[in-house]
Amino acid sequence: MQFWEKSYSGSVSLFQPLLLLKKAKRSSLFCFFLGSTALASAQQIADNQCDNQPGVGSGGMRITDPVGCIPQTVKVANNQIGSTKSRYIYDYKGGNPNNSQVYKTDTVTSFTYTKPGLYIIMQLSESAFGQPLRSCQRVTIQDPIPPTFRVLPCENGKVTLTISNHDLTQYEEYVIEWGDGNVAIINRLNLSAQYQYKDLSPKQISVQGRHSVSKCGGKSARTVSLEIGTQSAVLSKLEVLDANTAELTISNPNLFDLELYRQDGAGQFQTTGKVLKNADEKTKVAIDTTKLFCYKLKPRDSCIASLESNVLCVSYLIATPDISHNTIAVEPYRYPSEITKMRVFRNNSPWWTPNFTDLFREDNQAECGKKTCYRLQLETRNGTVLSNTVCIDPPPALCVTLTNVYVPDAFTPNGDGVNDFFEVKGEATSEIQVLIYDRWGTPVFQNSINVRHWNGTVNGHPAPSGAYFYRISVTDKIGRNFVKRGSFALLR
Structure with missing residues (x-):
């Protein structure tokens, strides 16, 4: 021509x-x-x-x-x-x-x-x-738009390559370099090609689109592993967004056609009908706070049907307010053997590391006027689960003014007979419990029936000057409990 x-x-x-x-x-x-x-x-x-x-x-x-x-x-x-x-x-x-x-x-x-x-x-x-x-x-x-393509490896080195963006490129033909010296050409009427490799070493496959007459076009390449046993897709993250929605993050480096399956409690996995194809993808799923849903991915092609992904399950955190503290409870995970680490975050900072024999904890460090938010993070062998975020108001006892309780802001234990003790005073009918701890959080004094005040010593030795902290719990004459926290100075 x-x-x-x-x-x-x-x-x-x-x-x-x-x-x-x-x-x-x-x-x-x-x-x-x-x-x-x-x-x-x-x-x-x-x-x-x-x-x-x-x-x-x-x-x-x-x-x-x-x-x-x-x-x-x-x-x-x-x-x-x-x-x-x-x-x-x-x-x-x-x-x-x-x-x-x-x-x-x-x-x-x-x-x-x-x-x-x-x-x-x-x-x-x-x-x-x-x-x-x-x-x-x-x-x-x-337009020389680079073609995109998917490669599906099967057993014994057989692969199927499919052009995935022909609707955009509209090339008349595609030149495939299989990475072992062999070349194949497919046209717009058949956008797939099969090839049999002689060995299972990774191959760099390239595809160039070609327009008729000009013979020009874009080219793309990627390295493909033929060891199908290491190519399973991964559910890398399951994050609860609200009471009705969670989000799955999926890693699918070999661009398999994946079908999403869901398990309700201990039942069988059933397909959701959702198909995922991209290398890195996020998808939202409906959840129910009264049920524990688990998810996994299955390849749709029969030659790699055994390459199922890992399983991730929804996990919930329960925070219950009390009059003087919050009680945090972690629900047991559906597959406990998969868990490698559990952490509860308090206002976005690590706070507690639960285990399977310690799934409850009281939080008595709340502050009046500030909500406290909790979230559970589970690390599994292959992915991360983030629970719902629970935010609750401070315990009522923290926000009550203890007008009948006097707490000094400083004392001087120097033996001059003036202000030598740290002593909390209240109504005679009130029961007062006092806990004092240093700036590192180490308790240095706790009152009792026989010892009502602190003389500024620890284990018989004078405590150093500086700031100290207290937690005072007061039970009034009608049985209500109130908590007050603060600091004071020890001066010598």
């Missing part, structure tokens, strides 16, 4: 495809370009003044490389004997070409197109007698 090689001459007309047909071989390549030319001719532009204008003759030009991928540089040359003053419009869209406010003519004989599309180049020239001449030709600029 030599008429396609490098240059085209003449004007666009309805007879040009017929002339080309007489010269061309009967092939799919020619049929495609003929279809493209017909399509371009069918796309009419308003007020097309390329041909048959009063007082205007037909010029002639030759175009080099009128079909190609961006960035595509075309070259034009005057092909009309005796004509002069050749000027060019490289994107003629209709109307008067001599309108300087719309078109800028150029004597430069090359132009680079950077966007795909169908363009008209118009040549303006004059005959030896001064008659204006015009000639138009079409240029096809194609």
Whole structure:
């Protein structure tokens, strides 16, 4: 097909495809370009003044490389004997070409197109007698979008490759380099190919799309492992978003078609009907706080059906407020042998590391006027589970003013008989419990029936000067319990 090689001459007309047909071989390549030319001719532009204008003759030009991928540089040359003053419009869209406010003519004989599309180049020239001449030709600029593809490996080195973005690229054919020296070509009518490798070492497979005529197109490559035993998809995260919704994060490096399954309690896994294909993907699922749902992924292709993903289950945290503290409870996980670590976060900071024999804890460190939020994080062998976030108001006892209880803000245990003891005083009918601890949280004093105040010593030795902290629990005469926290200074 030599008429396609490098240059085209003449004007666009309805007879040009017929002339080309007489010269061309009967092939799919020619049929495609003929279809493209017909399509371009069918796309009419308003007020097309390329041909048959009063007082205007037909010029002639030759175009080099009128079909190609961006960035595509075309070259034009005057092909009309005796004509002069050749000027060019490289994107003629209709109307008067001599309108300087719309078109800028150029004597430069090359132009680079950077966007795909169908363009008209118009040549303006004059005959030896001064008659204006015009000639138009079409240029096809194609988009070299890299193809994307999925590779499904089966046992014994057999793979199936499928083009996954043909709707976007629209290439006529794809050239596959299998990574072992062999090449295959598939076309738009069959977007899959199978191949049998002789060994199971990783292979770098590349696919290049090719447009007809120009033979240009984008290329992409990726390394594929043929050891299917290590290629299972992974549920890397299950996060509870609210009472009705959770989000799954999925790692699917080999782009398998995966079907999502759900287990309700100890029942059987049932398909959700949801199919996932991307390498890294997130999907939301409906949950129920009264049920423990578990999830896993299964490949849809029978040759890798055994490559199921890990299982992740929803987990919930229960926080119950009391009058003086919050009680936090962790529900047992559906598959405890999968758990490698459990942590409860308190206001986004690690607070407690539960275990399977310690699933309850009291929190007496809340502050009046501030909510406390809790969340459980479970680490499994292959993924992470984040429970619901529970935020509760502070215990009521923290927000009650103890007007009948006096707590000093400093004392001086120096033996001068003045303010030598730290002593909390309240109503005679009140029961007061006092716990004092240093700045590292180590208890240094707790009152009792026999010892009501602190003399500033620890194990018989004077405690150092500085700030100390207290927790005071007061039970009033009607049985209500109140808690007060604060600090004071020991001065010597």
